[in-house]
Amino acid sequence: MDDEILKSLSLKMEALNIEGTLEGVKRALNEGIPPFEILKNGLSPGMDRIGQRFERKEYFLSELAFAGHIMKRAMDLLDPYFASSHEGRLGRFLIGTVQGDLHDIGKNIVCTMLTGAGFEVYDLGIDVPDEKFLKKTLEIQPDFVGMSSLLTTTMLNMKRVIKLFQEKGIREKLTIFVGGAVVTQAFADEIGADAYAKDALECTQKAKDWITTRKRNLWSE
Ligand code: B1M
Secondary structure, three states, rough: OHHHHHHHHHHHHOOOHHHHHHHHHHHHHHOOOHHHHHHHHHHHHHHHHHHHHHHOOOOOOOHHHHHHHHHHHHHHHHHHHHHOOOOOOOOOEEEEOOOOOOOOOHHHHHHHHHHOEEEEEOOOOOEEOHHHHHHHHHHHOEEEEEOOOOOOOOOOHHHHHHHHHHOOOHHHHHHHHHEEEOOHHHHHHHOOOOEEOOOOOHHHHHHHHHHHHHHHHHHHH
């Protein structure tokens, strides 16, 4: 039954049927399907197929943009569920989408889930220049810096930011997370990030694990 509801939701999303998608999300919530399941097995597969149709030139940029709009409206329905737990302040997490990249839906979900889990999140938004990551890092001294990238053309900008932190002598004070559709564990290792997360749930879980095992503020050392 859940599978059917989620399959139907993904097809509504793929067809860019905004009313059907929002109704599908509400129906899934009413049926008690966990919000992250709705995202992972309903909305995201629909988005993936939209991307594939874009590659096959069946959809164009206007459709991609509309898909982004539908997804944001769907997330308005899911966000309250992600933000519902309060575990206190776990640590400070600075995050942004790297320079040249305008995709923010996944990054925003990561922000919502981290906030819901009890992290203090500072979101720099999209198309964030390296210097802006550095400036805010020096200002707020976060435990974590997270970078998101969805384009093969922008993923290497993550490496540049890490290099900048190294040059300024603050790399070791930070736990650096990277993620986004094109990023892999191998790439994270290659550029010297501390952690890769495939989705918002894994990012939140890994950040929690990290903070509970480390238990100290590296900026005060
Ligand atoms: Co774009 N786009 N897009 N797009 N777009 C992709 C990414 C693409 C894969 C589509 C395709 O061709 N199949 C392709 C990239 C190919 C590549 O580089 N390998 C692509 C392209 C080519 C482009 C343009 C270049 C198109 C053009 O202009 N010709 C252009 C680039 C603009 C730019 O950024 N400079 C472009 C533009 C756009 C829109 C602006 C129209 C719109 C984005 C709207 C917005 O974000 N506000 C858009 C959309 C909607 C997509 C697709 C269809 C959907 C992205 C999305 O929101 N997914 C996408 C295809 C796809 O990804 N399947 C595509 C849903 C979201 C929940 O998933 O963002 O992956 P995701 O986030 C996940 C995880 O990745 C992870 O957690 C999230 C969920 O739990 N995660 C992290 C994300 N960040 C993390 C950070 C972490 C940890 C985990 O730690 C810090």
